[in-house]
Amino acid sequence: MTILRLAIPSPLRRLFDYLPPAATELTTVELGVRVLVPFGNRDLIGILVEITDETQFERSKLKRAKKILDQQPPLPAHLFKLARWAASYYQHPEGDALQQALPVLLRKGHACEYQHEILWRAVADADPNTLKSNATRQIELLALVNEHPSGISLDAIKAEGGNTTTLRALEEKQLVESFQRTHPSHHEQVLHEAPLTLNAEQQSALDQINKLPGFTANLIEGITGSGKTEVYLQAIEKKLNEGKQALILVPEIGLTPQTVTRFRQRFNTPIVVLHSNLTDRQRLDAWLQAREGIAKIVIGTRSAIFTPLKHPGIIIIDEEHDPSFKQQDGFRYSARDLAVMRARAEETPIILGSATPSLETLHNAKEGRYQWLKITQRAGTSLAPTFKLLDIRQEKLSEGLSTQLITAMRQHLANGTQVLVFLNRRGYSPTLSCNDCGWIADCDRCDAHMTLHREPPHLHCHHCDKQHGIPRHCPECNSDQLQPVGVGTERSEQALQQLFPDTPVIRVDRDSTQRKNAMHDIMDRVNSGEPCILVGTQMLAKGHHFPKVTLVAIINADSGLFSADFRGMERTAQLILQVAGRAGRAEDPGTVLMQTYHADHPILQTLVEHGYSAFAQEELHNRKVAQLPPYTHYALLRAETTTKYRAESFLGALRQQLEDDLLLPEHVHWIGPFPSPMEKRAGMHRAQLMIYAENRKALHQLLANLCWYLEQNKESRKVRWSIDVDPADTF
Structure with a gap:
């Protein structure tokens, strides 16, 4: 009797055995298809991992699957394998990991197909000036339709705030x-506009990327403004001419619109975007276009790493x-690290x-x-900015701004350029x-002040997102x-508006x-080029192009220099140089x-005088001496409870018990437990x-044993525990 072994989305790190649905022919069923099964008192979607004739349970006690939902697996075999490997590497339940690799609608059991065959588009040569100026809803809807030249569905229009009445008007x-949805054929000409001329370093990097067929991992270390994106575009152009597709991952949704705009200006080919602001249906349709080869370029954030091409x-x-x-x-999971694994499996180049x-x-x-691959020169005629540390230890600040800084801002604005003020506090x-x-x-729910x-x-x-009104009187006395303590972006915005009443002040933060x-x-x-002051958080640091910004002011360059996280120095250096690169x-x-109370700090001195490469060389040496990543591999076992000290005592007892019961693999060590x-x-x-x-192998051997032990341990059910492999921070 055949047994279906399924990965079910549950907290349990194991597979589940089911009997096949009644009267199902299993000779054509492929691994990776979705299967509807009863699980407890509800129905869940499982992923078929194995077909076997063996089970450790009595066959009479096995439940029967209800329905096999797919004829073909939604994920190609190598991505199915990658998701399973990622579950194992990051010590996560396999069923949940496989579900995370699929669009939400497929996790809910919807058909793996387009819902909308009827789409809407703007009429060619239509004159939008025929609309009256007060017909704002029609104007907005027409602009939305114009943003989707390949067509947009009625559901997507409604999700964006449009309605049927306005559409019919x-x-x-x-x-x-x-019109009826059609699958576009390959464009003969992949470019809308000609590529830019590369300088010698850019051309050398592109030649090295294109030099070898198959998998190569390429790091392009290029200073801000060096034209890395142009190298990406020309590397993609070569692949498009070969009839292939490109996957581009960006860190934030905020970067996606400008990236998409630049790609659409360059390429005459279907482009889809995948990020969390899309509706579930929009995301599935884009995912299907990528899987079927219709979309030649896929741009997305972290979760797009599992999008099939x-x-x-x-x-x-x-x-x-x-x-x-x-x-x-x-x-x-780390999308960057999985991307390298995926490129190897697909035998394609990857650029970091x-x-x-x-x-x-x-x-x-x-x-x-x-x-x-290093690019040390800025593209075109622009030059790298000059750095200067402003020692503010003896300065009297005006809302966090020194006299020197205010004077410099006046000079740059008088010259008709723009100023960027960076303050990483909302x-x-x-x-x-x-x-x-x-x-x-x-905050009474966190060890943190309320902003x-x-x-x-x-x-x-x-x-924790807790909010409440501002008290009129002190609750203690x-x-x-x-009085407000310290300066955030709103307060800086207010102060700058008072100091520069004739200059627009634009705040950029999550709010x-x-x-x-x-x-x-x-x-x-x-980008209109008019003089203005931009004030904001690290959102300003990530890849934006501000051609008229000539002065970058970093209000608090010291934040992060004394972090408890060993990556604090690295993150601070990266943030400073990324912000500085906007100038x-x-x-x-x-x-x-850069305003600082620690102008003689060696990290700041190294960054200002010698740049990121010199800093990185020193920091790598320090990490090697201290035996920290990347010279060691580590994981964090985290525990949390509603009762004070219980999480720490649980981990302490667990460590003692494991040291008594398990033999630690050679050269594997514990530190802690300690409070987060x-x-x-x-x-x-x-x-x-x-x-x-x-x-790394010894570490994962212990982690696998640890997960098994925790799932059997009754005490572990009284706490919420998790394992973070290669954590990005220790918080």
Whole structure:
């Protein structure tokens, strides 16, 4: 009797045996298909992993599967294998990992096909000026349809705020039309516009990428403004001419619109975008276009790594150093590392690009695992910015701004250019305090202060999302002397508006860009070239092109220099240089002014005088001496409970028990347990145990045994535990 062995989305790290559905012919069933099965008192979607005739259970007790949902597996064999390998490597339940590799609608059992065969598009040569200026809904809907020249479904229109009545009104005016979905054929000419002329370093990097067929891993370390994107575009062009597809991963949704715009300007070929702001149906349709080879270019964030391509040609990871590529909860995979594994399986080249590569990637390049391609000159005539440290130890600051900095800003604005002010703190002020008794507005669910916001007025914990109104009196002493402490982006915006009343001040942070198309509108204002002041958080640091910004002011260059995380120095250096890279991107020379209380700090001195490469060399040496990644491999066993100290005592007892019961593999070590750097978060008390080893295989052998032990241990059911392999941070 045949047995179906399935991966079920559950917390259990095991497979489940089922009898096949009644009257099902299994000779044509392939591994990887979805199967509807009863699980407890509900139905779930499982993934077929194995067909066998053996089971450790009594056959009479096995449940029968209800239905096999697919004739063909949704994922190609190599991605199915990659998802299973990732589940094993990151110590995550296989059923959940396989589900994460599929679009949401497929996880829910929907058919693996397009829902909409009828689409809408703008009528060719239609004159939008026929619309009255007050017909705002029709104007907005026509603009939306124009953004989708290949067609947009009615459901997608409704998801974007449109409606049938407005659509029919546009149809009556012969501005839009419906049509039957067709699968576009390959364009003879893949380019809309000619590529730019590469300089010698760019051309050398492109030649090295194209030199060898099959899999090659390439690190492009190019300073900001060096034209890395142009190298990507020309590498993709070669693959498109060969009839192949390209997958491009970017770290943030905010970067996606400008990336898509640039790619659509260059290429005359179908492009799809995959990110979390899409509806489930939009995402599945885009996923299907990629799988069927219709979409030649796929641009997405972290989860797009599992998107199948019919003709894979090249994978590009832009800003590869960004921690956003590492999932921080649930299935804690690294999209960057899986991309290298995928490129190897598909025998395609992969490009990892950054001005400030991660130390792990640099180590791989130094060891010869990656081809190391350096671009040290800016593209065109622009020059690298000049750095200057502003020592503010004896300065009297005005809302966080020194006199020297304000003077420099006036000079650049008077010259008709733009200024970028970087402050990595959202809100009006980091917290609220009482001048009389010293009370501070702390979150009662986290070990953190609540951030004061003025738009709208409220206190907000950015760790657990708790919010409440601003008190009029101190809850401790009833004083009305409550004052904001420190400066956030809202307060800086207010101060800059008062200092520069005739200059627009544009704030860019998570709060100001929540509205749909907000980031796009901001970019349009900045790219108009009019003098303005941009003030914002690290959102400004990630890949944006501001041609008229000539001065970058870093308000608090010291944040991160004394972090408890061993990656704190690396992240600080990357952030400083990424922000600094926004200055002087065109003909106008750029300047970077960094306010600091530690002007003599060796890290800042190295960055200013010698650049990122010198810093990375020193930091790698320090990591080697301290036996930290990338010279060792480690994982964090995290535990959290609602009761104080229970998580730490659980991990302590677990460590003692394991040392008594299990033989530790050679050269595998424990550190801890100890409280997490933020011990209390969202009402949970957290602790962690670090496990590290020089040998990756030995580490994973222990982790596999540890997961098995924890699943059998009754005490582990009283806490919430998880394992994070190759963690991006220790928080």
